Amino acid sequence: EKTKEEYNIGDSDTVSAQFVIALPIAVGLIEALISALLAIGEAIVIVGITYIAASRILEKIKNSSYDYYMAIIRNNNVYIGPAIDYETAYNRVSLFEGDVFCRTESKAKTLALNVAYSKRGTIIGPERHKDYANYYPHYHVKDAYGYKLASHIFFPY
Numbered sequence: 001e002k003t004k005e006e007y008n009i010g011d012s013d014t015v016s017a018q019f020v021i022a023l024p025i026a027v028g029l030i031e032a033l034i035s036a037l038l039a040i041g042e043a044i045v046i047v048g049i050t051y052i053a054a055s056r057i058l059e060k061i062k063n064s065s066y067d068y069y070m071a072i073i074r075n076n077n078v079y080i081g082p083a084i085d086y087e088t089a090y091n092r093v094s095l096f097e098g099d100v101f102c103r104t105e106s107k108a109k110t111l112a113l114n115v116a117y118s119k120r121g122t123i124i125g126p127e128r129h130k131d132y133a134n135y136y137p138h139y140h141v142k143d144a145y146g147y148k149l150a151s152h153i154f155f156p157y
Contacts, residue, residue, distance in 0.1 A: 042056050043056075043079075044072075044074060044079055046072065049070065049081050049082060050081065050082075051070070051071075051072050051074075051079035051080060051081040052079060052080055052081075053077055053078075053079055053080075053134070054071075054077070054078040054079065054080050054101065054134070054136060054154070055077075055134060057080060058156055061080065061101065061103055061156065062103060062104075062156055064083070064103060066083035066103065067086070067102060067103045067104075067107050068083065068084050068085065068086060068088070068089035068100055068101070068102055068103070068107070068111075069081060069082065069083050069084060069100065069101040069102075070082050070084055070092070070098060070099075070100070070101075071098070071099040071100055071101040071152070071154055072098065072099060073099060073135075073152070076134060076135065077134040077135075078099075078101065078134060078135060078136050078154055080101045084100075086111075089102075089111055090111060090114065090115060092151060093111065093112075093115045093141060093149065093151040093153060094115045094118060094119070094141075094149075096149060096150055096151060097151070098151060099151055099152040099153070099154065100151065100152070100153050100154065101136070101154040101155070102153060102154065102155045103155075103156075104155060104156075105126065105137070105155045105156075107155070108126075108138070108139055108153045108154065108155035109123070109126075109139060111139075111153050112125070112139035112140070112141055112153050115141045115149075116141045116142070116143075119141065119143040119144060119149075120143070120144035121141055121142045121143040121144050122141075122142050123139050123140065123141055123142070124139065124140040124141070124142055124148065125137070125138060125139035125140060126138060126139055126155075127139070127140070128157070136154040136155065136156065136157060137154070137155055137157050138152040138153055138154045138155065139152075139153040140152065140153070141153075
């Protein structure tokens with residue numbers, strides 16, 4: 001990823017490196033636990049990606065060596081997916097590709113400020129919607145035209 005080199009593998013199209021670490025690997029979950037969480041609705045699979053309810057793995061995220069994770073909101077709950085690198089997190093927010101969960105508030109604020117700077121905008125937050133018990137504090141980015149980007153940049157409370 002860092003060198004931006006691309007390789008042609010056999011007859012396939014050109015591929016490039018992407019940095020995504022599967023959530024079970026990133027936080028040390030075993031397959032049996034994931035199956036149990038799926039059975040009780042505390043985990044979901046979307047397009048082959050497993051997301052686990054943030055409340056179930058929050059302490060593991062706080063103590064992880066990874067700083068950024070894919071995130072998604074379903075049924076008023078925040079679910080955390082695979083670990084991602086900073087560039088992927090930045091692009092998810094900047095390009096309206098989805099939500100991000102950061103290990104710390106400092107990481108979340110820095111990500112929000114950097115995206116806002118690139119869009120000549122500002123940040124909103126931290127916000128915490130009291131109507132939703134499982135909604136975590138987060139930042140949004142507002143661009144130069146005052147448009148609030150849909151992506152959330154969550155962090156633990």
